[in-house]
Amino acid sequence: MKNLLWIVPLVIHFAFLGQNIFRSFVKIDKLKMEQEIKIKQKKEIESLIVRYDEMIENINNPFYREKVARNQLQMVLPGEKIYRLIETK
Numbered sequence: 001m002k003n004l005l006w007i008v009p010l011v012i013h014f015a016f017l018g019q020n021i022f023r024s025f026v027k028i029d030k031l032k033m034e035q036e037i038k039i040k041q042k043k044e045i046e047s048l049i050v051r052y053d054e055m056i057e058n059i060n061n062p063f064y065r066e067k068v069a070r071n072q073l074q075m076v077l078p079g080e081k082i083y084r085l086i087e088t089k
Contacts, residue, residue: 058064069075076082
């Protein structure tokens with residue numbers, strides 16, 4: 001009978017302890033998933049920073065500025081002529 005009296009509190013204690021351990025494992029898994037997402041976001045932001053740094057370096061390059069001015073803004077230097085091809089059928 002004495003052995004049974006010790007077993008009941010131990011079982012109750014381990015039942016509550018088991019719930020806490022399970023909750024801890026669930027929290028750990030959730031935090032690991034969040035960590036993976038944050039690492040992925042960090043890598044994306046770092047690659048974006050590298051792209052912006054390259055763009056800043058290119059802005060200081062006169063060849064790149066001329067290329068942008070000609071292609072995107074359709075600008076020409078003084079004295080240059082623009083020829084446009086028109087397709088006819």
